[in-house]
Amino acid sequence: MDSLWTSEEIAAATNGSASAPFEVTGVAFDSREIGQGDLFIAMKGELTNGHRFLDQVQAAGAAGAIVSEGGALPHVLVDDTTKALNDLGRASRARSKAKIIGVTGSVGKTSTKEALFAALDRPKRGQAHRSVKSYNNHTGVPLSLARMPREARFGVFEMGMSAAGELAALTRLVRPHVAIVTAIAPAHREFFASEEEIADAKGEIFQGLEPGGTAIVPFDSPYRDQLIRAAEPYAAKIVTFGLGQGADVRALDVVPVARGTLISATLPDAELTFTIGHPGEHWVSNALAVIAAVQAVGGDLAAAGLALAELEGMKGRGARHRIALPGGEALVIDESYNANPASMAATLKTLGAEGSATRRIAILGSMRELGPGSNDFHAALAEPIEAARVDHAILVGEEMGALAKALGNRVDFTHVPDAASATARAREMIGPGDAILVKGSNSVGLSALVAALVGEG
Structure with a gap:
């Protein structure tokens, strides 16, 4: 594999000093992710110190490290490894x-990021790079940048936030040629006074646009004009996507088919x-954003x-599993990674479209970080x-x-305290022909329920 970084390049980027010459083919700050030839960044946090794992990562095949305390593993010594991570990403x-x-x-940001990577990598495998998992914060974004191969033709980076100002910092690090806002919804509502403030915080992504850059904005959003105003000082071109x-x-035509949706779309200068x-x-909207971005980067x-x-559902974000049961099989739709009012409504609509299902069962976990309006948001489901x-x-x-109270006698339901109780209840009642949607905030732990149902746990 080609070298990603040499010790000389790392030292120059981080203003550090190399103990010995070395080359690396990957980068990680989690010791559990280290593979042969990787660079380990020994981060210091409140609960742990990466320097404790230097022997472990060397045994796992690490070729070098960025450290602030020295060690036997070939390394680049810096004053602050967190700053060094940002410097390497930059x-x-x-x-x-x-x-x-x-x-x-x-x-939709993770799903859109993955779909966009697949779209750009499809003509020639290996030409596109993207952030993995949900590495979208102040450590995940520079790590994803540091991992980008020097010969990559395209890079796709997810950026998240839970407070004003966070995206402004991340986007100035990424410096995108194209910046996408997928949708605005009351996620992390606990940290904002209104959805308008969430839209303002998401609009910060446009502040890092490179000269001549393109802003891509959801046309059907009630915050479309607000996002356009946020983009205008920074974007040479603003492109909207949607159904309106x-x-x-x-999208001119949207037709459900056996394995997804058939879309006829019109674009500037193309169909x-x-x-x-x-x-x-929601996947129609994601796909239109992807197509807009692909056209924008040529x-x-x-x-x-x-x-x-060719896209398949990701674990926790739409993966579909057929599970064998006595007398037939059931469908499990895994949306267990996160939840907010908008994504809950969208995936429930998808469950409702499972016309061949004998029964539709929704296993729904609490939506977290919704602030004082949490009860109302839950009841509205x-x-x-x-x-x-x-x-x-x-x-x-x-x-x-709050949702149990709102449902009353309208829909048959069971209210349980935790994922373990939900797993036991689900195992009791699921039968052949059922379609089961599993969705909730990640902290509820419904991924364990999915694993139990599909035989992975």
């Missing part, structure tokens, strides 16, 4: 000739018909359409649950008490 961005795309939003008349990238390998209106639209058709023709709901967590 140096990676400075040397790269790739077209860079930044993605944020209250919902007037969107620059617009495209393609299939998404996922059902649901990517291959035809290959992007093929990539969207009664309407999309009823609209989805849910036959039984398993409500998980204390916050779901």
